[in-house]
Amino acid sequence: MEKKSIEYVLPEEIEKRSFEIIAAELAERGITLPAEQDPVTRRVIHTSADFDYAETMTYSENAVEIAKNLIKNGADIVTDTNMALAGINKKVLASFGGEAHCYMADADVAAMAKERKTTRAAISMELASKLEKPVIFAVGNAPTALIQIYELMQERDWCPAFVIGVPVGFVNVEAAKELIMETDVPYIINRGRKGGSNVAAAICNALLYELKRIN
Amino acid sequence: MEKKSIEYVLPEEIEKRSFEIIAAELAERGITLPAEQDPVTRRVIHTSADFDYAETMTYSENAVEIAKNLIKNGADIVTDTNMALAGINKKVLASFGGEAHCYMADADVAAMAKERKTTRAAISMELASKLEKPVIFAVGNAPTALIQIYELMQERDWCPAFVIGVPVGFVNVEAAKELIMETDVPYIINRGRKGGSNVAAAICNALLYELKRIN
Numbered sequence: 001m002e003k004k005s006i007e008y009v010l011p012e013e014i015e016k017r018s019f020e021i022i023a024a025e026l027a028e029r030g031i032t033l034p035a036e037q038d039p040v041t042r043r044v045i046h047t048s049a050d051f052d053y054a055e056t057m058t059y060s061e062n063a064v065e066i067a068k069n070l071i072k073n074g075a076d077i078v079t080d081t082n083m084a085l086a087g088i089n090k091k092v093l094a095s096f097g098g099e100a101h102c103y104m105a106d107a108d109v110a111a112m113a114k115e116r117k118t119t120r121a122a123i124s125m126e127l128a129s130k131l132e133k134p135v136i137f138a139v140g141n142a143p144t145a146l147i148q149i150y151e152l153m154q155e156r157d158w159c160p161a162f163v164i165g166v167p168v169g170f171v172n173v174e175a176a177k178e179l180i181m182e183t184d185v186p187y188i189i190n191r192g193r194k195g196g197s198n199v200a201a202a203i204c205n206a207l208l209y210e211l212k213r214i215n
Numbered sequence: 216m217e218k219k220s221i222e223y224v225l226p227e228e229i230e231k232r233s234f235e236i237i238a239a240e241l242a243e244r245g246i247t248l249p250a251e252q253d254p255v256t257r258r259v260i261h262t263s264a265d266f267d268y269a270e271t272m273t274y275s276e277n278a279v280e281i282a283k284n285l286i287k288n289g290a291d292i293v294t295d296t297n298m299a300l301a302g303i304n305k306k307v308l309a310s311f312g313g314e315a316h317c318y319m320a321d322a323d324v325a326a327m328a329k330e331r332k333t334t335r336a337a338i339s340m341e342l343a344s345k346l347e348k349p350v351i352f353a354v355g356n357a358p359t360a361l362i363q364i365y366e367l368m369q370e371r372d373w374c375p376a377f378v379i380g381v382p383v384g385f386v387n388v389e390a391a392k393e394l395i396m397e398t399d400v401p402y403i404i405n406r407g408r409k410g411g412s413n414v415a416a417a418i419c420n421a422l423l424y425e426l427k428r429i430n
Binding site for chain 2: 006007009010014017021022046048049081083084086087117147150168169171172175176179182192193194195196197201
C-alpha cells in the first residue's frame with residue numbers, strides 16, 4: 001500500500017484555522033451572530049461541527065456578560081455529568097477563584113435518588129442549590145436536572161445565578177428548556193433536542209477563554 | 216407566574232422511550248440500519264439527537280462483532296480525551312477484564328509533545344501502541360491521533376486491534392478518517408466532520424451494553 005500523508009498543521013494552528021472556516025461558512029449561510037454571543041455559539045459549532053446551533057442557541061438578555069461577570073467574581077460551575085466536568089478547563093476557572101463540581105457519581109446521590117424515585121441529576125441539582133456561593137448550573141444531559149431547578153425555584157425563595165441548559169434527547173428535553181426560558185433566571189439554552197455534555201463544556205470554556213483573552 | 220409541570224417519566228423509562236422515538240423516526244425517514252450496526256448507530260443518535268449519523272456511520276466488515284469479541288476477551292480502551300474516558304461505562308468494561316485509559320493529562324505526554332512539536336494526542340497513541348494487550352483506540356477529538364495511528368502502522372509491524380475513529384472538526388478530520396479506512400484495521404468511523412468525545416463514548420457503551428444484555 002502506498003503511504004499517504006496529510007499536510008501537518010501545528011496544534012495551535014488547528015483551532016485558529018477551524019474558527020476561520022466556521023466564520024467563513026457562517027458568512028456563506030448569511031448568518032451574523034450578535035457580537036456578544038458569537039464566541040460562545042462558534043465554540044459550540046467547533047465542538048459539534050453542526051451549524052444548526054447557529055439557529056437554535058438562545059440567550060437571555062446580556063447573558064454572556066452576566067455569566068462572564070459571575071466567573072470573574074469566582075462563581076462555581078455544577079455539571080450534571082462527569083463528562084462535562086472533564087471537558088471544562090478547570091485551570092482557567094480556578095484562576096478566577098471558581099471550582100467545578102459534579103455530584104452524579106456520589107454514592108449518597110444514588111441512594112437518595114433511588115429512595116425518592118427520581119434521577120441522580122435532580123438530586124445533584126438540589127445539592128448544588130445549597131452551595132453558599134453563586135453557581136452556574138451547566139446541564140448537558142438530563143432534562144430532569146432543568147425540571148428540578150424549575151421546581152426548586154417555585155418551591156423556595158431561590159434562583160440560580162445562571163443556567164446553561166443544553167440537555168440532549170427525545171423525552172422532555174424541549175419542554176424542560178422552555179420551562180427555564182419562562183423564568184427570570186439568566187440563561188444560555190439550546191432550543192430543541194440537541195445539546196450534550198460536550199456542548200455544555202464548550203459553552204463554559206468559551207466564557208472562560210473570553211475572560212482569559214481580555215485579562 | 217403560573218407553575219407549569221411536565222409529565223414525570225421514570226429514569227429507566229426515559230432511555231427506553233428515547234430509543235422508541237429514534238426507531239420510529241428512522242422508519243419515517245426510510246432508513247433501515249444493518250442489524251449488527253443498529254444498536255451502535257442508534258446510541259450515537261441518542262447521544263447527539265442528530266440523525267445525520269444514520270447516513271455517515273461507517274463500519275468495516277463485521278466491525279461490531281470484532282469489537283464485541285475484543286471486549287469480551289478483556290481488551291482495553293484508550294481514548295484521546297478525558298471527556299470520552301469519563302463517558303465510558305468503566306464498570307461494565309471491567310466486568311470483562313478491560314480497563315479504559317487516557318494519557319492526555321499526563322505531564323510527560325505534554326513534555327514529549329512540546330519537544331517533538333506534535334500533539335499530545337499523537338504522543339498518547341504512541342504510548343498506547345506499546346501496551347502489551349489488545350487495545351481499542353477510541354478517538355473522538357484529535358485527527359492527529361488517527362494520523363499517528365496510521366503513521367505507526369506504516370513505520371512498524373504493528374496494527375491496532377480496533378479503531379473507533381470519530382474526531383470532530385474542520386481541519387484534517389475528514390482526511391484522517393479516510394486514511395484509516397484505507398488500511399486493514401477493523402474500524403467504526405463516522406465519515407465527514409462530525410463526531411466528538413460523546414460519540415466515541417456512546418459507541419464504546421453501545422458495544423458494552425450489547426454484551427451485557429446477552430450475558
